[in-house]
Amino acid sequence: MLKKVISGAAAGVLICLGGGVFLACENRYVGAVMFSVALLCICLKGYSLFTGKVGFLPEKHGKEEWSVLLLGLLGNLLGTVAGGYLMRFGLPKLGEAAEALCAAKLTQPLYQTFVRGLFCGILMYLAVSIFRDQKTIVGILFCIPVFILSGFEHSIADMFYFAASGMVSLRAFFFLWVVILGNSVGGMLLPALQKIGGKA
Secondary structure, X not given: OHHHHHHHHHHHHHHHHHHHHHHHOOOHHHHHHHOHHHHHHHHHXXXXXXXXXXXXXXXXXXXXXXXXXXXXXXXXXXXXXXXXXXXXXXXXXXXHHHHHHHHHHOOOOHHHHHHHHHHHHHHHHHHHHHHHHHOOOHHHHHHHHHHHHHXXXXXXXXXXXXXXXXXXXXXHHHHHHHHHXXXXXHHXXXXXXXXXXXXX
């Protein structure tokens, strides 16, 4: 169990690095591309990222898969919160940028947040499945900038942004859970449709 949480925490720290460089870049296009370093390193190292694993539940959903997913999510939370607060205190300008970003996120109606999370989940599934199946990083290098530039919501990245912003509220809590739900539905959408299509 501890190994699964630690693997998730390691993935969370890497998401902090991706989120940090995105906040630091004045050019959002450059920042979106540079954020790719997070998922790239997570996949190459084999760390446990919730949004990279949830899409595979329709294929295999036994006790072990659920354990890896949920303990990994806990680790993701621990890693992003720790990294976010460290960045906030060590790099105050990034904390200010995170505050502005999170304040804007909290103005979204929750149904929009869900839809944004859903589309991000689709792209995350594609990025990781292409990496696994085709042994190429092309999916990562394109899917990550696409979700960022489109304004889609990534639950683990948002955990980092809220930690770095120092904004803790009930609204932020609900926001994150809606994004987690959207990422989950989006991540499982294509493999579920593929499974249904295979049976038809």
